Amino acid sequence: MGGNSGSGTTAASVDKRPNELLNSWFVRSGWSKGELARQVNRRARQLGANHISTDTSRVRRWLDGENPREPIPRILSELFSERFGCVVSVEDLGLRAARQSPSATGVDLPWTGPQTVALLSEFSRSDLMLARRGFLGTSLVLTAGPSLIEPLQRWLVPSPGGPQPPPESAADSRRPGRLSRPELELLESTTVMFRQWDAQCGGGLRRKAVVGQLHEVTDLLQEPQPEATARRLFKVAAELAELAGWMSYDVGLQPTAQKYFVLALHAAKEAGDKPLGSYILSSMSRQMIHLGRPDDALELIHLAQYGSRDCASPRTQSMLYAMEARAYANMGQPGKCKRAVRMAEDTFAEADEWDAPDPDWIRFFSEAELYGENSHSFRDLAYVAGRSPTYASLAEPLMRKAVELFAKDAEHQRSYALNLIGMATVHLLRGEPEQSTVLASEAMGIAKKVRSERVNTRIRKTVDSAVREHGDLAVVVDLTEQLAVDLPETAEAV
Template sequence: MSQKQLATRLFSAAGSDIALPEFASVLRRIKDHEAGTHRPKDPYPLLYSQVFGTTEAKLFETPMPAVAVATDGSATVTITSMDLPWLWEPGLTADAIYGLTRSDLMLDRRQAVKALAVTAGIPLVDPAQRWLAKSSAEPPTVSQSGRIGADEVTQLEETANVFRTWDHSHGGGLARKAVIGQLNEVADFLRDRHPRDITLRLFHVMAQLSKIAATMSWDCGLQTAAQKYYVLALQAAKPAGDRPFGASILASMARQLLYLDQPHDALELVRLALDGVQKTATPRLRSMLHTREAWAYAKLGRLEAFRRATEAAEDAFAEISPSDPDPEWITYFDAAELAGVTGGRYLELSQHKSMYAGDALTFISRACELRERASMRSLALDQIGLALAHLIKGDLDQAAIVGTAATETAAQVQSDRVRVQLRELYVEISTRNDAEVSGLREQIRETLTR
């Protein structure tokens, strides 16, 4: 379409809810956006996505710059936005993380456009299969003391737990740089040689920090960076000998693909995770993996398989015993998380068949009741989902009440996932002229603008 036609459609998408300047001014901005001289700012990304019928991130994707990573002192490995760092040798993994984090720390975020170019299909799924293969290389170690000792590694492990708590509470934002800085330091330690026990613990810390960096990058809208950190976390977990944690990384990679409508690849990764921990997974971990499996089946429209996987998740969760403690990194998956994830899937199904809206309300309401108030990001997602379920059921008054609470919670977190979900709620109520939700519409718009 011509620029004038696009401007006309932007005004049509804006309607009476979004104020735009005069036609000539909008046309000038379109020319600037198309030429790349100015980055589109609110409300233009939302309007463009509505006009073109796709997501904001797909429209404004910019690849991350290539990162040169030293390997053996002479050769280099170039990591681009479409080239995942599949480096299963422990030394190369540490070098890759060091190079990527160093580049990431120097990246000017003001110039970075939110990216959504992720790898899917065979280039992602096939190399991931090597996670189950026997390692052909051992981490370099020495018998004498290294640069750091057991006490310092313990401090790094405690720091990783603190960062994980930050992530669960508020999402990405400023904490992301702190995590990446710490990850860079751990990767630098692993470029030296240490005693075997120290080396393996450092690889485990590096895997945990990489996974946290991935989740925080996702919350900042940096999908390409998130996928790279997930891949490197998986590879760092392999020499650490921690298959259960590797399975949790695969589950996170699958969750990212599910958000990006790649359910077939997500299901492959979840099955790989389940195969890898058949004998070592705790009931809590198995329950979480089955929720990811159920999510993929729901996306694929395989309702019986979805119900079977959901029942498997509930059965596994019922097996959790206080006498068999879980690792710190999986304790986030509690009864609230199980209910929230299950309710979210019923909500997606209800958007095609309203008969599932009642199930969505039941599970998401339970999640909101059980959710710890420190988990602000998850609470915001639950509340937004609950408001959408009330809209589908036609209960506009309750949708407005819950939506107001969701908007207030969303304002307290820095998460692109929450922002996207809040936009979906905004788009849903923007199609309605009901007085009951007019105030909520204005509140969401003000929050998104801020």
């Protein structure tokens, strides 16, 4: 316990009262004080805050009303958010948040080119310099509800005169920008390569490389560039920021992911690329579904659909419909979910007739991905409807097709693992634990090669469900032993 706990006592703590809010969340979590202390210490090490050393007596003091120092309130917020599948803010836990820096948190940012570049530069530099696995200080928090949706609606407001490159002097305007066409094309192709690495290896392997490349691009955007070059650079910056956000989401750094997504949307607006903006909003929507906020997810998807309805390719529109279905499923609206599933299927059928090449960022949305998303919608409906066998039966054939197609796709190993896990959950819903354990075991084999905390977490949840429902079966016992060996809880996310 001692001075390195990061939770010193203040004079005000003499008059403290029990923290009823924190006590309520703690009791509902089912954790013991020792278990919560271990999780706080593990997360602190992941963030590079090695001075944190919490124990049961310290947890008891928090419950009794002591307000811990940062980064512990943020860590507790993340842990309880993950436990309950929804955003549990520092304030929801009855703790005081540190004063927030406008440049490091929030989504209500100025929609101007120079400020977008400055914020991208500052945020990516902080991420790189701290070298703490996405730990960007103590003021970074998740935003949800109207505070998230309303500022993003300004994405639809046209920019006066298009993107504004950095101001040029008279001498600058007489000479071309330093960036040559081959150099610009190399930046664009490098972004494609990073995206392939993410699909193959998960977000944990190359996240910092993507952030470093993003920072280099923001340096170029701060130099005088011709307008056409500036647009292409903003597009590269938007794609890299979205990918940095996606990788952060994949390894469990949720506030960091959201900040990158917001900055990516701003860069896409400066690039004048509405379909790319709709894709970024879909990534934000997926994060909100993951965090148990389907209403926010639906608002984000509708914003994406409205903003790109006249320019997005059929493949992109199909992906947006599939995400709309996921949101409706998690809201418990089967009629609207089924309609969105049909629209996703019908629109995807038009993709081959599209007379222009799809951008690289949407090529992941294959037939396998379509089957996977729609099957997950029916699977989610089954859970929301009280483990409905009807919806589980609708999910099963689609999930089987997704698994079969991903098995042949060496480029998208993380998607293969996620759909194997999805199929395992469908078999659990159908009361078929033996088949479920086979699929979960296969997913573990892939998870060992893929640096994705999202995959690991879903496997653990599926195994936990199997133990609760069929813990006396030998195959389930064997699966839990395999989990302890292949994906031990002490493994740190990157």
